[in-house]
Each structure stands twice: as C-alpha cells, then as structure tokens.
Amino acid sequence: MIKLTQNEILKILLKKKLFLILLLLLIFVSLFSYGQQFAYERTVQQFEAETGEMDFDWRVLASQRLEDLESRSDNEFIPEGVRASFDREIQQLSYFIDNDINPITPTAFGFNAEFAEQGIGLFIPLLVVILAADLVSGEFSKKTAKMLLTRAVPRWKILLSKYLALLMMTTLLIFMVAVLSTLVSFLFFGELGAGEPVITGFSVFEGTLVSDSTILISRFQFSVLVYSLVWFVSVIIASITLLVSVAVESSSSAIGILMASIIGGQFLQFFLADWELVKYFFVTNLDLPSYLTGSYQPVEGMNLSFSILTLAAWGGLSLLISFILFNRRDVLV
Amino acid sequence: MHTSVLTVSHLKKDIKKKTIIHDVSFDIKEGEILGFLGPNGSGKTTTLRMIVGLSRPTAGDVEICGYSLKKNFVQAMSQVGCIIEGPDLYGYMSGYKNLELLGSMSQGVTKEDIDSTVKLVGMENRIHDKVDVYSMGMKQRIGLAQALIHKPKLLILDEPTNGLDPQGIHEFREIVKRLARERGLSVLISSHLISEVQLMCDRVSIINKGHIIQNADIKDILATGEAVWTVNEPEKAQQLIKDRFGLETTRAPEGLKALVDMDTLPAINKTLIEAGFEISFVDNKKRTLEDLFLELTEKDKI
Known part of the structure; x- marks a missing residue:
C-alpha cells in the first residue's frame, strides 16, 4: 500500500502539475499583495494631502471612515438592507477603535487569511481540480489503465492509493498557499503582524453587535483557523473531483464538468438564494471562513456546522460512489 | 506435466443487451503457444480483456494456474503478464521508471529482475530516455518487458506485432519462442495475421463473431x-x-x-x-x- 501510494505521488510529481500550480499562485499572490500595498500607499498619500499632517495615524483615518459611514447610514433614502450592513460595519469599526486594533495597515498575516477567504470559493478549488482531475481519467485517456489494472493488485487498493496520494498533495498545496501568500506579501508590506489581535465570532443579533460571542485571537491563530477550513474544503473538493475523474474517461471533460459546477454553483447561489435546495449544493457551502466573522448567511438557515456537515456528506458519498464505480468498471480503452 | 495454465470456460459477454461473446472455451497447457485467430471485430480483444480482468464476463469463468479470476483475482493475476492492444506506458517517465513502477506492484520484483528483463528485450541503451520519445518498436519492447518482469507463467499478447517493421516482428517472434522454450512460458497470442500464427504457435483457436469455430493443432492443419x-x-x-x-x-x-x-x-x-x-x-x-x-x-x- 505504501509502495502504491509512493507510485501515485511520483506520477503526480512527474506530471509537473504542482509546478504549474506554484507558478499560478506566485503570479496571483504577487499581484494581489502589490495591489493592496499600492492601495494602502494611496490612502496614506491622500490622507496626508488632505490633513496636511506628515505623520499618518490610522486612528484618525478610521474615525473619518466611521463618521462617513454614520452620515451615510443616516440618509433616509437608502433601503433597509443596505442600512443594516452599514450599521454592522459601523459597529465593527468602533470596536476596532475602542480596542486599539489597526484595521488599515496591511500585514502578511492579515493578507494570507484574506487571500484564503477570497480564494476558497473559486481559486483554491480550481487549483485542487487542476491537481486531481486527471488522477483516474488520465489513466483512461492515456490508456495506461490497462497496465495498471492488470497487475496483481485489487482495484480498490489502486483507487485508495490514488486517493491517499491526492490527500497528501492537497495538503501540500494548501501549505504552499499559506507559505507563499505570507512570504510574498511580507516582501511587499514589510509587516508580519502575526501577533496582532483579530476579532472573530462577531454575531449580529437584531442589528446589534453581540460581544459575548466575540473572541479575540492573534492573527497567527486566526490564519491557522482559516487554513484548517480551507484544507477541509479542499479535501472535499478533491473527493468530488475523484468521483468525476472515475466517472468520465477524458481528463478534459473532467476539468470541464468540475469548473462548470463550481462556477455555475456560484451563480445558483446568487440568483436563487430563496430556493431551499440551493443550500444543499456543495458550492454554496464552500465559504466556511466567512462564518468566522459571524454575520454570514448565504441562504436562510445556514451556519458553520450545517455547511461542514453538508460538505462532509458530499465528500463521503463521492468517495463511496467512486469506489463502487471503479470496482465495477469495464475497461474498454 | 502438461497441466493447464489457462482454462477459459463458457465465457459470455453482453454489451448493451447484445451478446458479443458466445460461450467461448479453450485452454492452454504449460509451455504451449496458442494463436487466437479471428478477423477484425470478431471478439478477440474483448475475450482477452475478460481473461486479464479488465472487463467482467456476463457468464463463465477464467482459471489461471488453478486460481479462479473471479474469486482469487490477485493470485490469478500474479501469474499473468499481458499487453492488450498496444503498449500504453506513462509517456512522461523513462522506460526504466515505468518498469520500476509496474514491477513494484508485484511481489518480489528486484532490481536484478528489471535489469535482466531490459537486457532480454534489448533495450539497455535507451532505457533511461522518456517513453514519449521512443519509437513504436521500442515501446513494444518495454511493453513486453513489463509483461515479463514479475516472471509470469502465462503471457497474453494482443496483436503484438502491429506497427512493427519486419525486422522487429522477427525479433519479437524469436524472443517469445525462446521464452516458451526456455522458461516453459505459456503464451496466448491474438492476431489477424495468419502467417504470424502459423510461424509462432503450436495450436490455434479460430474465433468469428464471438464463437470459437475451431480448436486445432497447427501441425494437424498443415x-x-x-x-x-x-x-x-x-x-x-x-x-x-x-x-x-x-x-x-x-x-x-x-x-x-x-x-x-x-x-x-x-x-x-x-x-x-x-x-x-x-x-x-x-x-x-x-x-x-x-x-x-x-x-x-x-x-x-x-
């Protein structure tokens, strides 16, 4: 079994997929960190030009933003829903100011968490799909399945070794995302910020911030938390990808099917948020880190444990069906 | 002495409710080379796929060295080496890596086994090149090597000389004949080339439209x-x-x-x-x- 898994890891590595993924990551992470640094510098410049002060103080800027939000919220012509979101922001911002937490200067640990939060719905799942889509279908489209399945090894062992290899590679991938986004953004920001406090567990109850569920943790802890969720989501995506890879014979259709369902799922959530069934679709449940900030609820009745359970069910079922299909399959390539 | 290495009994295969293989039975004894002859589309490859466990028979069973393929897949398959419809290897690896990888899936394949098999098929010089740059003949040799590396008792070759030049065909034939003679290896060769079967085989099974229509000794026929x-x-x-x-x-x-x-x-x-x-x-x-x-x-x- 160990030898089989080693073989599968070797195959993934020799296909140089990981290299491609690393390159993609490097490009995007650099682009985003540069963009964030650029935006921050402009904010500072504007601040200095407007106030005439040479020393940038984030408290002044934060208070300015607070005032701005408050005046916009007072406008009686804005719709109720928008006002609620303004009020939420106001409450959060005043919490930051009261507790002396700088929400404006970008740091590496702030960036890596944010990158993961933004990427978890689409970018990171796509990286997993790139890694996993040809795991089984590649053996069929290249016809090597004939060699693989005529050795004296039962089929379930072959699929299990492939899945184990995929899990290890997915873990490595998430680790790479974390390390790269931290390192690259640190190069741009020069600010690590691992020890800075971050507020999590905000929940808005009847429009007011309930602070008894508010937890104050360091940015480092928060990133670890976010990346654990990202890892979990990636493992589920990997399992679903395995199923598609077993079910179709060509790698390109496997990638196509998965991309379409992930992107299509985002649309579904956007247009049909009222429809009860949407919340059971895996794509709707991907955005786990958003629950950490409390106020997130993409479809009525969803929460962190609901999403985790739904995803786990998708993953488990995908695995089960993959094994049944793979065991029964007639190899006709 | 002459025990059956492969016994195929009453094999039947339905694909999409159409019966493709009807009641195919034959057997191969130790050291024997059986030619499996039939026109294109007669069911040769489908039958071979069932023998090596790639495809599941609708009825009937295959026994390899006394092990039923249905009940003892692992023991049965550890006695078989095969090339089904061309040698499809991992193109992004070297020939040697391919052999290592496939060899590691069988029990007790050592580095010496790999080296001696490489020598046997005459690929010592290019074995560390990527398979993608191999010619068809070289791929066929590596294909043969991967089928032999775990010292099977039964070798199954599906249209093995397709795409080889005359010289390659000759060499291939000599290697297979030598293996049968020296190691007592039983060989099942499917082909639509009559001359090939006539030159290599001891016996022949002729299949047409999914039926075995004749089992005979080549000597008797001639x-x-x-x-x-x-x-x-x-x-x-x-x-x-x-x-x-x-x-x-x-x-x-x-x-x-x-x-x-x-x-x-x-x-x-x-x-x-x-x-x-x-x-x-x-x-x-x-x-x-x-x-x-x-x-x-x-x-x-x-």
Missing part, C-alpha cells in the same frame, strides 16, 4: 490436405474408403473429394489399386492455415 480421386466406379470406391479408413468422401464432378492426412494418402491409393479400381487421376492440394481460416470465416459474410 498435415491435412484435400485429395481428389478420379476413379471408374466412384460409389464403390467411396464405400471402400469409408469401410477401411473411416473417411467420408464427397462426390464432385471431377471425382471423389476428401480431407486427408497426407501420411495416409499413399495407403488409400494402394488399397484402391489393390481392390481393382482404375484410378485415372489423383490430386492433392496442401491446405494452409489461410485456407482453413478463409473457409471457416467466409461462410457467413457480414
């Missing part, structure tokens, strides 16, 4: 010819031949016709002459495998 006697009293001669030799003859415009073992033809002639028949003409046509094949498969054209 030794049998068609004899024609033109005699003065055909009915009486017919009776005599039947009584003495148990041979059924048919009446044709040119005389009596029968399929005869070439060794017995002089004896028949002698008997006819001694019985007082006037033989004006005797002809024999040596039958080749090709004649038999065409005769059997052309009966019902598609």
